[in-house]
Amino acid sequence: MSDFGDRVDLALADPILKIAVERTAGTAEAKRALAVDAFPDFEDARDRAAAIKDHVIAHLGAYLEEFEANAIAAGAQVHWARTSDEACKIVIDICKAAGARTVARSKSMLGEEIGLPHALAEAGIERVETDLAEHIIQLADERPSHIIWPAMHKTREQVSLLFKARHRSPHQEETIAAMAESARRELRTQMLGADVGISGANFLIADTGAVCTVTNEGNAELSLVPPRVHIVTAGIEKIVPSMPHAVHLLRMLARSATGAALTQYTTFYTGPRRPGDRDGPEQMHIVLVDNGRTTMREEGLAEMLRCIRCGACMNHCVVFRQIGGHAYGGTYPGPMGAVLTPVLDGLPKSRELPNACTLNGKCQEVCPVRIPLPTLLRGWREKSWREGLEPKTMRAGLGVWAWFARRPALYRLASGSALRAMRVLGRGWIRRLPLAGGWTDHRDMPAPEARSFMAQYKSGRRR
Structure with a gap:
Protein backbone atom coordinates (compact mmCIF):
# COMPACT_ATOMS: atom_id res chain seq x y z
CA MET A 1 0.00 0.00 0.00
CA SER A 2 1.32 3.40 -0.96
CA ASP A 3 -0.66 5.43 1.56
CA PHE A 4 1.26 6.13 4.77
CA GLY A 5 -1.87 6.05 6.90
CA ASP A 6 -2.81 2.60 5.61
CA ARG A 7 0.68 1.27 6.31
CA VAL A 8 0.60 2.68 9.84
CA ASP A 9 -2.84 1.19 10.52
CA LEU A 10 -1.62 -2.19 9.31
CA ALA A 11 1.48 -2.00 11.53
CA LEU A 12 -0.41 -0.88 14.65
CA ALA A 13 -2.90 -3.71 14.21
CA ASP A 14 -0.10 -6.32 14.17
CA PRO A 15 0.71 -7.40 17.76
CA ILE A 16 3.55 -9.69 16.65
CA LEU A 17 5.32 -6.77 14.93
CA LYS A 18 5.35 -4.77 18.16
CA ILE A 19 6.90 -7.72 20.03
CA ALA A 20 9.57 -8.26 17.36
CA VAL A 21 10.55 -4.59 17.11
CA GLU A 22 10.63 -4.09 20.87
CA ARG A 23 12.84 -7.17 21.38
CA THR A 24 15.57 -5.80 19.15
CA ALA A 25 15.25 -2.04 19.58
CA GLY A 26 14.86 -2.33 23.36
CA THR A 27 17.97 -4.48 23.61
CA ALA A 28 19.94 -2.08 21.38
CA GLU A 29 18.88 0.89 23.50
CA ALA A 30 20.01 -0.81 26.71
CA LYS A 31 23.35 -1.94 25.26
CA ARG A 32 24.10 1.48 23.85
CA ALA A 33 23.50 3.07 27.25
CA LEU A 34 26.01 0.69 28.86
CA ALA A 35 28.57 1.31 26.10
CA VAL A 36 28.28 5.08 26.44
CA ASP A 37 28.59 4.90 30.24
CA ALA A 38 31.84 2.97 29.78
CA PHE A 39 33.19 5.65 27.40
CA PRO A 40 33.90 8.68 29.64
CA ASP A 41 34.81 11.01 26.76
CA PHE A 42 31.85 10.06 24.59
CA GLU A 43 30.43 13.57 24.29
CA ASP A 44 33.80 14.97 23.21
CA ALA A 45 34.12 12.07 20.77
CA ARG A 46 30.73 13.01 19.29
CA ASP A 47 31.99 16.55 18.73
CA ARG A 48 35.08 15.27 16.96
CA ALA A 49 33.05 12.84 14.85
CA ALA A 50 30.74 15.64 13.72
CA ALA A 51 33.74 17.86 12.96
CA ILE A 52 35.36 15.13 10.84
CA LYS A 53 32.23 14.68 8.77
CA ASP A 54 31.62 18.43 8.38
CA HIS A 55 35.22 18.93 7.21
CA VAL A 56 34.85 16.18 4.61
CA ILE A 57 31.50 17.52 3.38
CA ALA A 58 33.00 20.99 2.98
CA HIS A 59 35.94 19.59 0.95
CA LEU A 60 34.15 16.65 -0.65
CA GLY A 61 35.49 17.12 -4.17
CA ALA A 62 39.12 17.23 -3.09
CA TYR A 63 38.86 14.10 -0.95
CA LEU A 64 36.99 12.18 -3.64
CA GLU A 65 39.69 13.00 -6.17
CA GLU A 66 42.38 11.92 -3.70
CA PHE A 67 40.54 8.66 -3.04
CA GLU A 68 40.10 7.98 -6.76
CA ALA A 69 43.80 8.53 -7.47
CA ASN A 70 44.93 6.24 -4.65
CA ALA A 71 42.37 3.54 -5.42
CA ILE A 72 43.46 3.46 -9.06
CA ALA A 73 47.12 3.35 -7.99
CA ALA A 74 46.24 0.28 -5.89
CA GLY A 75 44.77 -1.44 -8.95
CA ALA A 76 41.04 -0.70 -8.53
CA GLN A 77 38.78 0.72 -11.22
CA VAL A 78 36.67 3.68 -10.12
CA HIS A 79 33.29 4.54 -11.65
CA TRP A 80 31.05 7.56 -11.04
CA ALA A 81 27.25 7.49 -10.97
CA ARG A 82 25.01 10.54 -10.67
CA THR A 83 21.77 8.58 -10.25
CA SER A 84 20.55 5.20 -9.04
CA ASP A 85 19.88 4.09 -12.62
CA GLU A 86 23.43 4.95 -13.66
CA ALA A 87 24.83 3.06 -10.66
CA CYS A 88 22.80 -0.05 -11.43
CA LYS A 89 23.78 0.03 -15.09
CA ILE A 90 27.47 0.22 -14.18
CA VAL A 91 27.15 -2.79 -11.84
CA ILE A 92 25.16 -4.85 -14.36
CA ASP A 93 27.63 -4.06 -17.16
CA ILE A 94 30.55 -5.21 -14.96
CA CYS A 95 28.70 -8.43 -14.10
CA LYS A 96 27.93 -9.13 -17.74
CA ALA A 97 31.52 -8.43 -18.77
CA ALA A 98 32.62 -10.98 -16.17
CA GLY A 99 30.12 -13.53 -17.50
CA ALA A 100 28.49 -13.65 -14.07
CA ARG A 101 25.53 -15.93 -13.51
CA THR A 102 25.48 -15.52 -9.73
CA VAL A 103 26.58 -12.72 -7.41
CA ALA A 104 27.17 -12.88 -3.67
CA ARG A 105 26.00 -9.65 -2.08
CA SER A 106 27.08 -8.44 1.33
CA LYS A 107 24.53 -6.29 3.17
CA SER A 108 24.37 -2.75 1.78
CA MET A 109 21.71 -0.10 2.31
CA LEU A 110 23.15 1.84 -0.62
CA GLY A 111 22.37 -1.19 -2.77
CA GLU A 112 18.78 -1.10 -1.52
CA GLU A 113 18.62 2.66 -2.13
CA ILE A 114 19.58 2.38 -5.79
CA GLY A 115 17.36 -0.68 -6.39
CA LEU A 116 20.22 -3.07 -7.13
CA PRO A 117 18.36 -6.28 -6.16
CA HIS A 118 15.67 -5.52 -8.75
CA ALA A 119 18.24 -4.56 -11.38
CA LEU A 120 20.08 -7.86 -10.94
CA ALA A 121 16.82 -9.81 -11.20
CA GLU A 122 15.83 -7.98 -14.39
CA ALA A 123 19.27 -8.78 -15.86
CA GLY A 124 18.78 -12.49 -15.12
CA ILE A 125 21.60 -12.62 -12.58
CA GLU A 126 21.01 -14.75 -9.49
CA ARG A 127 21.60 -12.88 -6.23
CA VAL A 128 22.76 -14.58 -3.04
CA GLU A 129 22.34 -12.45 0.08
CA THR A 130 25.14 -13.47 2.43
CA ASP A 131 24.01 -11.58 5.55
CA LEU A 132 21.75 -13.80 7.67
CA ALA A 133 19.06 -11.15 8.12
CA GLU A 134 19.17 -10.20 4.44
CA HIS A 135 18.88 -13.90 3.60
CA ILE A 136 15.69 -14.01 5.67
CA ILE A 137 14.37 -10.94 3.85
CA GLN A 138 15.22 -12.44 0.47
CA LEU A 139 13.39 -15.68 1.29
CA ALA A 140 10.36 -13.71 2.48
CA ASP A 141 10.50 -11.42 -0.59
CA GLU A 142 10.41 -8.32 1.61
CA ARG A 143 12.39 -5.12 2.07
CA PRO A 144 14.64 -4.46 5.08
CA SER A 145 12.84 -2.88 8.03
CA HIS A 146 15.98 -1.58 9.77
CA ILE A 147 19.40 -0.53 8.49
CA ILE A 148 21.32 -2.71 10.98
CA TRP A 149 18.84 -5.55 11.58
CA PRO A 150 16.94 -5.86 8.29
CA ALA A 151 14.70 -8.66 9.63
CA MET A 152 13.98 -7.15 13.05
CA HIS A 153 10.25 -7.20 12.28
CA LYS A 154 10.24 -11.00 12.31
CA THR A 155 10.20 -13.16 15.40
CA ARG A 156 12.39 -16.25 15.60
CA GLU A 157 9.20 -18.33 15.38
CA GLN A 158 8.39 -16.76 12.01
CA VAL A 159 11.97 -17.30 10.81
CA SER A 160 11.78 -20.95 11.82
CA LEU A 161 8.70 -21.50 9.67
CA LEU A 162 10.33 -19.66 6.75
CA PHE A 163 13.51 -21.77 6.88
CA LYS A 164 11.54 -25.02 7.08
CA ALA A 165 9.59 -24.00 3.99
CA ARG A 166 12.52 -22.73 1.90
CA HIS A 167 15.76 -24.44 2.99
CA ARG A 168 16.88 -27.66 1.35
CA SER A 169 18.17 -29.01 4.66
CA PRO A 170 16.22 -27.17 7.38
CA HIS A 171 16.89 -27.28 11.10
CA GLN A 172 15.41 -29.98 13.32
CA GLU A 173 15.71 -28.21 16.67
CA GLU A 174 13.89 -24.99 17.54
CA THR A 175 16.99 -23.08 18.63
CA ILE A 176 18.78 -20.02 17.28
CA ALA A 177 21.97 -22.06 16.81
CA ALA A 178 20.16 -24.69 14.77
CA MET A 179 18.51 -22.09 12.54
CA ALA A 180 21.84 -20.32 11.99
CA GLU A 181 23.44 -23.66 11.05
CA SER A 182 20.63 -24.27 8.56
CA ALA A 183 21.34 -20.90 6.92
CA ARG A 184 25.07 -21.64 6.91
CA ARG A 185 24.50 -24.91 5.04
CA GLU A 186 22.24 -23.14 2.57
CA LEU A 187 24.55 -20.21 1.89
CA ARG A 188 28.14 -21.40 2.21
CA THR A 189 28.33 -23.25 -1.11
CA GLN A 190 26.57 -20.42 -2.94
CA MET A 191 28.96 -17.84 -1.45
CA LEU A 192 32.05 -19.72 -2.48
CA GLY A 193 30.76 -20.44 -5.98
CA ALA A 194 29.67 -16.92 -6.92
CA ASP A 195 31.24 -15.27 -9.95
CA VAL A 196 31.04 -11.72 -8.55
CA GLY A 197 30.93 -10.31 -5.03
CA ILE A 198 29.14 -7.04 -4.32
CA SER A 199 29.48 -5.01 -1.14
CA GLY A 200 28.79 -1.59 0.22
CA ALA A 201 31.28 0.43 2.22
CA ASN A 202 31.14 1.89 5.69
CA PHE A 203 34.08 4.19 4.97
CA LEU A 204 36.31 5.11 2.03
CA ILE A 205 39.86 6.12 3.06
CA ALA A 206 41.07 9.00 0.91
CA ASP A 207 44.82 8.82 1.54
CA THR A 208 45.12 5.09 0.76
CA GLY A 209 42.20 4.31 -1.56
CA ALA A 210 41.03 1.61 0.86
CA VAL A 211 37.46 0.48 1.42
CA CYS A 212 36.25 -0.43 4.93
CA THR A 213 33.42 -2.89 5.57
CA VAL A 214 31.90 -3.73 8.95
CA THR A 215 29.90 -6.93 9.58
CA ASN A 216 28.90 -9.11 12.50
CA GLU A 217 29.12 -12.43 10.65
CA GLY A 218 32.17 -12.25 8.40
CA ASN A 219 29.90 -12.54 5.39
CA ALA A 220 31.64 -9.66 3.60
CA GLU A 221 34.95 -11.49 3.67
CA LEU A 222 33.48 -14.79 2.47
CA SER A 223 31.48 -13.20 -0.33
CA LEU A 224 34.14 -10.79 -1.59
CA VAL A 225 37.46 -12.60 -1.35
CA PRO A 226 36.70 -15.84 -3.28
CA PRO A 227 34.91 -14.34 -6.36
CA ARG A 228 36.96 -13.23 -9.33
CA VAL A 229 35.43 -9.75 -9.32
CA HIS A 230 34.64 -7.50 -6.36
CA ILE A 231 32.27 -4.55 -6.85
CA VAL A 232 31.86 -1.85 -4.19
CA THR A 233 28.89 0.51 -4.30
CA ALA A 234 29.25 3.50 -1.97
CA GLY A 235 27.70 6.90 -1.44
CA ILE A 236 30.14 9.75 -1.98
CA GLU A 237 29.65 10.92 1.63
CA LYS A 238 31.39 7.77 2.94
CA ILE A 239 34.80 9.35 2.35
CA VAL A 240 37.13 10.11 5.30
CA PRO A 241 40.61 11.67 5.09
CA SER A 242 42.71 8.92 6.70
CA MET A 243 42.81 5.75 8.80
CA PRO A 244 42.80 7.59 12.19
CA HIS A 245 39.61 9.37 11.17
CA ALA A 246 38.02 6.07 10.14
CA VAL A 247 39.01 4.43 13.41
CA HIS A 248 37.45 7.24 15.41
CA LEU A 249 34.19 6.95 13.51
CA LEU A 250 34.27 3.15 13.85
CA ARG A 251 34.36 3.55 17.64
CA MET A 252 31.26 5.73 17.43
CA LEU A 253 29.50 3.46 14.93
CA ALA A 254 29.80 0.21 16.87
CA ARG A 255 28.77 1.65 20.22
CA SER A 256 25.81 3.48 18.77
CA ALA A 257 24.62 0.58 16.62
CA THR A 258 25.02 -2.52 18.78
CA GLY A 259 26.56 -1.34 22.05
CA ALA A 260 29.83 -3.13 21.27
CA ALA A 261 33.29 -1.56 21.56
CA LEU A 262 34.07 -2.80 18.04
CA THR A 263 32.17 -4.84 15.50
CA GLN A 264 33.28 -8.47 15.10
CA TYR A 265 34.62 -8.06 11.56
CA THR A 266 36.17 -4.80 10.40
CA THR A 267 38.09 -5.21 7.16
CA PHE A 268 39.99 -2.83 4.88
CA TYR A 269 40.35 -3.71 1.19
CA THR A 270 42.94 -1.91 -0.95
CA GLY A 271 42.77 -2.92 -4.59
CA PRO A 272 42.53 -6.40 -6.12
CA ARG A 273 44.88 -9.32 -5.57
CA ARG A 274 48.53 -8.49 -6.24
CA PRO A 275 51.39 -10.83 -7.16
CA GLY A 276 52.27 -12.84 -4.08
CA ASP A 277 48.83 -12.47 -2.44
CA ARG A 278 47.31 -15.80 -1.40
CA ASP A 279 43.72 -14.77 -2.17
CA GLY A 280 41.52 -11.91 -3.26
CA PRO A 281 39.63 -10.91 -6.41
CA GLU A 282 41.28 -10.47 -9.78
CA GLN A 283 39.37 -7.22 -10.34
CA MET A 284 38.06 -4.57 -7.95
CA HIS A 285 35.52 -1.99 -9.09
CA ILE A 286 34.37 0.93 -6.94
CA VAL A 287 31.14 2.68 -7.93
CA LEU A 288 30.84 6.11 -6.28
CA VAL A 289 27.19 7.16 -6.15
CA ASP A 290 25.77 10.68 -5.79
CA ASN A 291 22.00 10.07 -6.07
CA GLY A 292 20.98 13.38 -4.54
CA ARG A 293 23.86 13.85 -2.11
CA THR A 294 25.31 16.88 -3.91
CA THR A 295 21.85 18.43 -3.93
CA MET A 296 21.55 17.81 -0.19
CA ARG A 297 24.82 19.63 0.42
CA GLU A 298 23.70 22.60 -1.64
CA GLU A 299 20.12 22.87 -0.36
CA GLY A 300 20.44 22.96 3.42
CA LEU A 301 20.67 19.25 4.23
CA ALA A 302 24.45 18.95 4.47
CA GLU A 303 24.24 17.93 8.14
CA MET A 304 22.37 14.76 7.09
CA LEU A 305 25.47 13.73 5.13
CA ARG A 306 27.21 13.24 8.47
CA CYS A 307 25.15 10.06 8.96
CA ILE A 308 27.25 6.92 9.53
CA ARG A 309 24.23 4.58 9.34
CA CYS A 310 24.30 3.33 12.95
CA GLY A 311 20.52 3.14 13.41
CA ALA A 312 20.55 4.67 16.90
CA CYS A 313 17.97 7.29 15.93
CA MET A 314 15.37 4.65 15.04
CA ASN A 315 16.18 2.42 18.02
CA HIS A 316 15.23 5.31 20.32
CA CYS A 317 12.35 6.71 18.24
CA VAL A 318 8.94 6.41 19.89
CA VAL A 319 7.23 6.33 16.48
CA PHE A 320 9.50 3.68 14.96
CA ARG A 321 9.12 1.52 18.06
CA GLN A 322 5.34 1.48 17.49
CA ILE A 323 5.09 1.00 13.72
CA GLY A 324 8.39 -0.62 12.65
CA GLY A 325 10.31 0.16 9.49
CA HIS A 326 8.06 -0.93 6.62
CA ALA A 327 5.40 1.66 7.49
CA TYR A 328 7.79 4.41 6.39
CA GLY A 329 7.59 3.09 2.83
CA GLY A 330 11.11 4.04 1.72
CA THR A 331 14.58 2.53 1.84
CA TYR A 332 15.45 4.22 5.12
CA PRO A 333 13.03 4.13 8.08
CA GLY A 334 12.87 6.08 11.32
CA PRO A 335 13.99 9.69 11.80
CA MET A 336 16.83 9.42 9.27
CA GLY A 337 14.38 8.00 6.75
CA ALA A 338 11.92 10.82 7.36
CA VAL A 339 14.70 13.22 6.31
CA LEU A 340 16.18 11.17 3.45
CA THR A 341 13.06 9.81 1.76
CA PRO A 342 11.84 13.24 0.58
CA VAL A 343 15.25 13.65 -1.08
CA LEU A 344 15.12 10.26 -2.78
CA ASP A 345 11.40 10.01 -3.62
CA GLY A 346 10.32 13.65 -3.65
CA LEU A 347 8.47 15.60 -0.99
CA PRO A 348 5.00 15.29 -2.59
CA LYS A 349 5.20 11.50 -2.22
CA SER A 350 6.61 11.49 1.31
CA ARG A 351 5.49 14.69 3.05
CA GLU A 352 3.68 12.62 5.73
CA LEU A 353 6.95 11.23 7.10
CA PRO A 354 8.29 14.50 8.61
CA ASN A 355 4.81 15.16 9.99
CA ALA A 356 4.73 11.78 11.74
CA CYS A 357 7.59 12.83 14.05
CA THR A 358 6.78 13.97 17.62
CA LEU A 359 9.88 16.24 17.63
CA ASN A 360 10.79 14.98 21.12
CA GLY A 361 14.49 15.23 20.18
CA LYS A 362 15.61 11.78 21.36
CA CYS A 363 17.09 11.01 17.93
CA GLN A 364 19.37 14.05 18.08
CA GLU A 365 20.26 13.23 21.67
CA VAL A 366 21.70 9.82 20.73
CA CYS A 367 23.12 10.56 17.26
CA PRO A 368 26.90 9.91 17.39
CA VAL A 369 27.57 12.70 14.88
CA ARG A 370 25.06 15.19 16.33
CA ILE A 371 22.73 15.45 13.32
CA PRO A 372 19.96 17.95 14.24
CA LEU A 373 17.24 15.63 12.98
CA PRO A 374 14.28 17.53 14.51
CA THR A 375 15.47 20.74 12.88
CA LEU A 376 15.79 19.05 9.49
CA LEU A 377 12.33 17.52 9.87
CA ARG A 378 10.83 20.90 10.71
CA GLY A 379 12.50 22.21 7.57
CA TRP A 380 10.63 19.65 5.46
CA ARG A 381 7.37 20.55 7.22
CA GLU A 382 7.89 24.23 6.45
CA LYS A 383 8.69 23.50 2.81
CA SER A 384 5.62 21.29 2.50
CA TRP A 385 3.47 24.10 3.87
CA ARG A 386 5.03 26.73 1.60
CA GLU A 387 4.50 24.55 -1.46
CA GLY A 388 0.86 23.88 -0.57
CA LEU A 389 1.30 20.13 -0.20
CA GLU A 390 -0.69 19.82 3.02
CA PRO A 391 -4.33 18.68 2.65
CA LYS A 392 -6.97 21.39 2.53
Missing part, protein backbone atom coordinates in the same frame (compact mmCIF):
# COMPACT_ATOMS: atom_id res chain seq x y z
CA THR A 393 -8.58 19.98 5.66
CA MET A 394 -5.35 20.44 7.62
CA ARG A 395 -4.84 23.97 6.35
CA ALA A 396 -8.44 24.85 7.19
CA GLY A 397 -8.17 23.29 10.64
CA LEU A 398 -5.02 25.20 11.46
CA GLY A 399 -6.66 28.35 10.18
CA VAL A 400 -9.53 27.86 12.62
CA TRP A 401 -7.10 27.18 15.47
CA ALA A 402 -5.09 30.33 14.58
CA TRP A 403 -8.29 32.41 14.58
CA PHE A 404 -9.09 31.27 18.12
CA ALA A 405 -5.46 31.60 19.26
CA ARG A 406 -5.48 35.28 18.32
CA ARG A 407 -8.53 35.78 20.57
CA PRO A 408 -7.46 34.59 24.04
CA ALA A 409 -10.86 34.89 25.69
CA LEU A 410 -12.56 32.78 23.03
CA TYR A 411 -9.65 30.34 23.06
CA ARG A 412 -9.97 29.80 26.81
CA LEU A 413 -13.74 29.35 26.47
CA ALA A 414 -13.36 26.81 23.64
CA SER A 415 -10.57 24.85 25.35
CA GLY A 416 -12.52 24.77 28.63
CA SER A 417 -15.58 23.43 26.84
CA ALA A 418 -13.46 20.79 25.10
CA LEU A 419 -11.95 19.68 28.42
CA ARG A 420 -15.37 19.26 29.99
CA ALA A 421 -16.65 17.33 26.98
CA MET A 422 -13.65 14.98 26.99
CA ARG A 423 -14.12 14.22 30.68
CA VAL A 424 -17.73 13.30 29.99
CA LEU A 425 -16.68 10.96 27.17
CA GLY A 426 -14.40 8.86 29.35
CA ARG A 427 -13.84 7.94 32.96
CA GLY A 428 -10.09 7.99 33.30
CA TRP A 429 -9.53 6.85 29.71
CA ILE A 430 -11.17 7.80 26.43
CA ARG A 431 -11.68 4.93 23.99
CA ARG A 432 -13.40 6.90 21.23
CA LEU A 433 -13.18 10.59 20.36
CA PRO A 434 -14.93 12.36 17.44
CA LEU A 435 -12.50 13.68 14.78
CA ALA A 436 -9.55 12.04 16.60
CA GLY A 437 -9.66 8.48 15.34
CA GLY A 438 -5.94 8.62 14.65
CA TRP A 439 -5.38 8.82 18.40
CA THR A 440 -8.00 6.34 19.60
CA ASP A 441 -8.18 3.61 16.92
CA HIS A 442 -5.25 1.71 18.43
CA ARG A 443 -4.90 3.16 21.95
CA ASP A 444 -6.87 4.80 24.71
CA MET A 445 -6.36 8.48 25.52
CA PRO A 446 -6.06 9.55 29.15
CA ALA A 447 -8.90 11.85 30.13
CA PRO A 448 -7.66 15.41 30.74
CA GLU A 449 -7.54 17.26 34.00
CA ALA A 450 -10.62 19.23 35.04
CA ARG A 451 -8.83 22.52 34.36
CA SER A 452 -6.41 23.59 31.67
CA PHE A 453 -2.70 24.01 32.28
CA MET A 454 -2.99 27.79 32.19
CA ALA A 455 -5.82 27.75 34.72
CA GLN A 456 -3.78 25.56 37.06
CA TYR A 457 -0.69 27.73 36.52
CA LYS A 458 -2.54 30.94 37.42
CA SER A 459 -4.09 29.30 40.47
CA GLY A 460 -0.65 28.19 41.66
CA ARG A 461 0.80 31.68 41.21
CA ARG A 462 -1.98 33.19 43.32
CA ARG A 463 -1.14 30.77 46.13
